[in-house]
Amino acid sequence: MMPSQSIKAVVKYKLLLLLMLLVFSSAQAQDIFSVGPALHFNFGDKKPKVSWGVEASLWWFEDRFPVSGNLGFDRRKGSTVLYMQAQTGIGIAGLSAGPYLELRKEESAVLGLQTDYWVNYFAGLNYRVRYSGEGTQKALGIYVKAPLSYGLDEEDGEEDDWDWDWD
Numbered sequence: 001m002m003p004s005q006s007i008k009a010v011v012k013y014k015l016l017l018l019l020m021l022l023v024f025s026s027a028q029a030q031d032i033f034s035v036g037p038a039l040h041f042n043f044g045d046k047k048p049k050v051s052w053g054v055e056a057s058l059w060w061f062e063d064r065f066p067v068s069g070n071l072g073f074d075r076r077k078g079s080t081v082l083y084m085q086a087q088t089g090i091g092i093a094g095l096s097a098g099p100y101l102e103l104r105k106e107e108s109a110v111l112g113l114q115t116d117y118w119v120n121y122f123a124g125l126n127y128r129v130r131y132s133g134e135g136t137q138k139a140l141g142i143y144v145k146a147p148l149s150y151g152l153d154e155e156d157g158e159e160d161d162w163d164w165d166w167d
Contacts, residue, residue: 031060033148040128040141042076051076055143057087070096079104081130083114093119100130110134122147 035056042049055072071084080103087096100114112132119125120143128139 031149033058034122034145035148036122036143036145038072038074038126038141038143040074040139042137042139044136044138049076051081051139053081055145057145066090066094068094068096078106081114085114085116087116089118091121093117102130102132120145 033056035054038053038055040051040053042051051074053072053074055070057068057070059066059068061067066088068087068089069084070087072082074081074083081100082103083098083100085096085098088094095115095117097113097115100112102110102112104110110132112130114128114130116129117127123144124142126141126143128141130137130139
């Protein structure tokens with residue numbers, strides 16, 4: 001299979017997984033900000049390496065559809081990876097994708113695409129795949145995130161919109 005065909009197949013399967021997650025769930029929750037540490041076992045490179053990092057996520061719901069963005073870093077011997085992703089899912093499972101930048105100690109930086117599949121509820125497991133011109137890197141990880149609610153209480157009856165009608 002050609003590299004572009006394999007990327008298309010991966011994207012197709014991710015979209016199918018996302019559709020299944022959203023169809024077979026009732027996605028109702030509150031708006032949440034979460035942050036916490038992660039530990040990964042990276043393989044698929046020259047030599048397996050352990051990495052650690054911190055990730056922060058912001059979740060909200062658009063017409064019952066779960067939307068999120070995250071950003072974080074991943075540190076291992078000889079390199080630091082900075083990333084941000086768009087993500088979606090239900091409380092216990094989801095997926096995310098976005099760009100990453102790997103800053104290396106003795107080599108040039110690498111820019112690529114990172115995808116994550118996760119199972120959790122504030123503590124969980126994830127499977128990460130990074131694609132770049134140099135090949136594919138994979139990792140299994142565990143993480144914990146502390147949730148903080150930032151939405152308004154529904155009982156207040158207030159909306160988070162500006163009222164431009166000053167009459």
